[in-house]
């Protein structure tokens with residue numbers, strides 16, 4: 001990385017570092033994750049996040065490690081609907097496997113940040129009986145024994161530890177009021193803890209780079225309803241399905257963002273948290289992008305977006321002064337503070353016509369429906385303002401508008417004042433969309 005790359009990276013990361021300080025992040029390290037990658041790969045980044053002021057809870061699973069112990073002891077590995085059947089012998093293997101992983105994680109965190117001045121500084125870790133459990137009971141005639149569900153999370157106690165800067169390690173064991181130990185699913189624990197803490201984020205690692213659609217594509221963002229629909233396309237009781245269900249539940253109950261990340265990629269947590277586009281799949285209730293009315297502070301963002309298109313002759317050049325004077329006419333698509341799309345709306349009141357101009361989407365974000373979203377927003381406003389038609393003048397984007405219901409029209413159909421300003425040299429084509437109800 002060159003010096004200028006590092007400066008660029010640092011500038012991009014700094015607002016996120018600032019924004020996340022003091023926020024709670026719950027990280028799920030499933031047993032599969034810990035079996036596939038050594039803690040040495042993931043733990044240093046977790047320690048780094050802790051030193052940057054994030055409050056971190058690590059929930060860890062132990063499914064394959066428990067299987068291994070059961071097989072070693074000659075005991076059967078039994079599941080029903082994806083839940084382990086936990087009899088007394090199995091429970092002994094569960095507690096051994098969990099205890100071993102906890103010790104390994106604690107040891108690794110004690111190293112602090114290796115290869116840095118903070119080496120050996122150690123990160124304080126704590127664990128405890130924070131999860132109250134209840135038995136699953138008998139399902140379809142199968143007694144699941146010591147397999148349980150989360151009944152309650154002692155959030156105040158966890159918060160107290162987090163306030164002191166400690167990382168809280170939570171295993172998939174819960175305790176009942178009757179003093180019994182229960183084996184829980186790591187997805188249940190992670191989502192319950194994230195919900196109880198009102199956590200900003202829940203990050204879950206997976207073997208895949210995120211949620212993969214049926215056609216093999218990685219989906220980068222899912223709304224809650226899309227994620228719920230995706231559950232139907234995921235193999236029942238599989239790890240992916242459990243993770244997706246847990247993600248939906250967490251978002252439904254107030255966790256702002258759930259990230260599904262690949263454990264195969266080095267530094268994936270840092271990339272997800274501190275770069276604008278992150279990686280993996282983000283599931284959230286509120287749309288990450290929003291189309292809104294432009295404000296004076298957006299002028300530079302809009303200029304950065306439209307200048308290259310003006311230079312190519314796709315958009316009509318506008319001076320900064322004109323843009324500043326006309327900023328009220330713009331709508332922008334804001335992606336976490338960055339302007340990734342815009343459009344200008346000019347109303348011709350007496351003709352009840354609205355011109356849609358300067359429609360642009362940042363090339364890095366094209367082809368993902370953002371243009372449609374801007375158009376939809378513009379049309380909603382046009383309808384609200386009582387317009388009967390929306391028209392555009394375009395040189396190179398005719399088909400995009402035609403495919404969205406605009407019809408080719410002649411210059412004569414434009415409002416008179418607009419006709420007088422028509423630039424013959426540009427020879428733009430006119431397209432009109434009639435709004436419903438007129």
Ligand SMILES: CC(C)(COP(=O)(O)OP(=O)(O)OC[C@H]1O[C@@H](n2cnc3c(N)ncnc32)[C@H](O)[C@@H]1OP(=O)(O)O)[C@@H](O)C(=O)NCCC(=O)NCCS
Pocket residue numbers: 309314315356357358359360361362365366367368369370371372373392393394396397398399400401
């Ligand atoms: C036109 C534009 C706003 C669309 O934004 P977008 O976010 O990519 O739009 P969507 O994701 O909603 O739609 C993508 C579709 O539009 C098509 N498309 C993109 N540019 C197009 C063009 N110039 N002509 C025809 N279709 C086009 C894409 O091929 C894609 O279709 P596909 O999925 O069937 O292949 C964007 O391409 C852009 O900024 N272009 C340059 C500026 C411009 O031409 N503005 C209009 C001047 S008024």
